[in-house]
Amino acid sequence: MQEKLLGNIEYNYKTIKENIANAAIKSGRNPDDITFLAATKTVDVQYINYAISLGLDHIGENRVQELLSKYDGYNLDCADLHFIGHLQTNKVRQIIGKVSTIQSVDSLKLAKEISRLSENAGITTKILVEVNIGREENKGGVMPDRVEELLYQISELPSIAVDGLMAIPPICENEQKIRGYFENMRNMFIDISHKNIDNISMNTLSMGMSGDYREAILEGATLVRIGSSLFGARNYN
Ligand SMILES: *Cc1c(COP(=O)(O)O)cnc(C)c1O
Numbered sequence: 001m002q003e004k005l006l007g008n009i010e011y012n013y014k015t016i017k018e019n020i021a022n023a024a025i026k027s028g029r030n031p032d033d034i035t036f037l038a039a040t041k042t043v044d045v046q047y048i049n050y051a052i053s054l055g056l057d058h059i060g061e062n063r064v065q066e067l068l069s070k071y072d073g074y075n076l077d078c079a080d081l082h083f084i085g086h087l088q089t090n091k092v093r094q095i096i097g098k099v100s101t102i103q104s105v106d107s108l109k110l111a112k113e114i115s116r117l118s119e120n121a122g123i124t125t126k127i128l129v130e131v132n133i134g135r136e137e138n139k140g141g142v143m144p145d146r147v148e149e150l151l152y153q154i155s156e157l158p159s160i161a162v163d164g165l166m167a168i169p170p171i172c173e174n175e176q177k178i179r180g181y182f183e184n185m186r187n188m189f190i191d192i193s194h195k196n197i198d199n200i201s202m203n204t205l206s207m208g209m210s211g212d213y214r215e216a217i218l219e220g221a222t223l224v225r226i227g228s229s230l231f232g233a234r235n236y237n
Contacts, residue, residue: 023217039227042234045073060084064091101126103166118159134170155199164204182219
C-alpha cells in the first residue's frame with residue numbers, strides 16, 4: 001500500500017464528512033441523516049478497507065465482475081455493499097445475497113428477477129428505482145412519467161423491498177440547472193411517499209457525486225455516492 005495515498009484518503013474522508021455535515025445542517029437536517037456511500041469502482045480493496053477503518057460504512061460497486069473479484073476482500077463486517085451500476089437481468093443471480101441494496105433498478109423485468117432469486121435464497125433484497133431525471137437517451141433509469149407505474153408493479157412482488165429513488169442527472173456545468181434536476185427528484189420522492197403505496201418506502205434519495213454532493217444534499221439527498229473526491233482520480237488501466 002502507498003502511505004501517501006492512505007494519507008490522502010484519510011484527509012479526503014474527513015473533509016467530505018465535514019462538507020456533508022455542513023450541507024445537512026444548512027438543509028435543516030442532522031448530519032447523521034445523510035449516508036456517505038463510497039463509489040469504489042477501480043479502487044483496490046486494500047484502500048476500500050482502509051476507508052472502512054476510518055468509519056465509512058457504505059460502499060458501492062458498478063460492475064458485477066469487479067464486485068465478484070473483490071468480494072472476498074471487502075471488510076463487510078463494518079460496511080454495507082450496494083450495487084450502483086447498470087445491471088443486466090442475466091447477472092442478477094451473481095450478486096443476490098452479496099449486496100444489501102441494488103440502487104439501479106429501472107425495469108419490471110429486472111425487479112422480477114431480483115424478487116425471484118431473492119425468494120429462492122430466502123431473503124429480501126432492498127432496491128432503489130433509478131430515475132432518468134434528465135430524460136437522456138441511451139442512459140439507464142426509468143423515465144420520470146413511468147416511475148409511479150413501475151413502483152405499483154414492483155409493490156406486488158415478494159422478496160423485494162423498495163427503499164427509495166436514485167438518479168444520475170446529466171453532466172452540466174451550470175449549477176442552477178443541476179439543482180433543478182435534484183429538486184425535481186426531491187419533489188417526485190415526496191409525492192410518492194405521500195401516496196403510501198403498499199411495500200414501498202421512500203427512505204432513501206440517492207443523488208449527488210463528487211462534483212455536486214453538497215448541492216444534492218441542499219436539495220434533499222439522503223445518500224450521496226462519492227468516488228474520486230475520496231480515492232483520487234480513477235485509473236482504468
Ligand atoms: C462512479 C460513480 C459515482 C461517483 O462518481 P465520482 O464523480 O467519482 O464521485 C457515483 N455514482 C455512480 C453510479 C457511479 O458510477
